[in-house]
Amino acid sequence: MYSKGLVPLAWATAVTITVALALVFFYAPLDADQGFVQKIFYVHVPMAIVALGGFVAGGVMAIKHLRSADRSWDVRSYVAIHISIILGFGVLATGAIWAKASWGHWWVWDEPVLVSFLVVVLLYCVYYPLRFSIEDPDRQARYSSVFAIAAGAFVPLNFIAVRLAEAYTHPRVLSQTGGDLPGEMRLTFLVALLGMTLLFVTLWKLELTAKNASMQLKKLRNRARVAA
Amino acid sequence: MPALPLDEAGKYVAGAYVVFVALILVYVAIIGAKIARIDREIGELASEDDE
Numbered sequence: 001m002y003s004k005g006l007v008p009l010a011w012a013t014a015v016t017i018t019v020a021l022a023l024v025f026f027y028a029p030l031d032a033d034q035g036f037v038q039k040i041f042y043v044h045v046p047m048a049i050v051a052l053g054g055f056v057a058g059g060v061m062a063i064k065h066l067r068s069a070d071r072s073w074d075v076r077s078y079v080a081i082h083i084s085i086i087l088g089f090g091v092l093a094t095g096a097i098w099a100k101a102s103w104g105h106w107w108v109w110d111e112p113v114l115v116s117f118l119v120v121v122l123l124y125c126v127y128y129p130l131r132f133s134i135e136d137p138d139r140q141a142r143y144s145s146v147f148a149i150a151a152g153a154f155v156p157l158n159f160i161a162v163r164l165a166e167a168y169t170h171p172r173v174l175s176q177t178g179g180d181l182p183g184e185m186r187l188t189f190l191v192a193l194l195g196m197t198l199l200f201v202t203l204w205k206l207e208l209t210a211k212n213a214s215m216q217l218k219k220l221r222n223r224a225r226v227a228a
Numbered sequence: 229m230p231a232l233p234l235d236e237a238g239k240y241v242a243g244a245y246v247v248f249v250a251l252i253l254v255y256v257a258i259i260g261a262k263i264a265r266i267d268r269e270i271g272e273l274a275s276e277d278d279e
């Protein structure tokens with residue numbers, strides 16, 4: 001059921017990411033301040049936005065699970081959080097590389113955007129031990145959903161808190177006035193963001209397809225055992 | 229800090245994009261291996277059923 005539309009979605013993702021890469025390296029102008037290093041922005045920032053969006057989406061799916069008692073929503077929430085954590089580690093790694101190139105340090109502890117993102121990723125790392133320490137499937141799903149909702153609500157709160165923080169050494173991307181990006185850079189960024197979003201949805205559907213197939217196989221094995 | 233020269237900035241940019249591609253490739257490989265295992269087990273189950 002999750003594999004429906006997966007192949008065209010995967011193709012759309014591949015095409016969009018290829019176009020985004022072409023725009024990054026052949027269309028977007030060099031940044032006047034940072035030069036070529038600023039190209040990291042087009043992978044780092046979309047990945048961060050999609051990862052945070054994935055955490056919030058995981059929380060919304062968890063709400064659906066608690067409201068409907070349909071376990072498939074818990075699985076959807078789990079997979080969304082799983083992929084967001086992977087992207088989150090990608091954000092930390094690409095951010096560290098960018099920080100080293102532009103600030104001369106791999107990590108800057110007094111930079112609120114970096115530290116708050118690390119806090120969010122570490123918070124979600126707790127999700128795995130919580131989930132897999134509970135054996136009963138219903139309780140596991142319920143407790144995981146509660147965590148996903150609480151942590152999902154923390155993500156936008158954290159984002160607002162960082163915005164209100166005084167130290168603004170980290171570059172702003174999306175401000176109330178629509179950001180300071182010139183047209184070519186903005187177009188490239190939006191295409192990269194679209195590509196990253198499509199990638200997230202593709203990987204989400206792919207993992208759900210694998211999980212669904214695995215559950216169906218388990219059911220078939222049980223049925224075969226009973227029949228034997 | 230002043231902007232890095234292109235030859236020095238290039239390795240950082242390449243590093244960031246390689247990290248992203250490697251992350252996605254490893255993830256897809258793990259899921260691909262999982263799907264291949266499920267496919268193999270379904271085949272085994274089908275052959276057991278035929279016998």
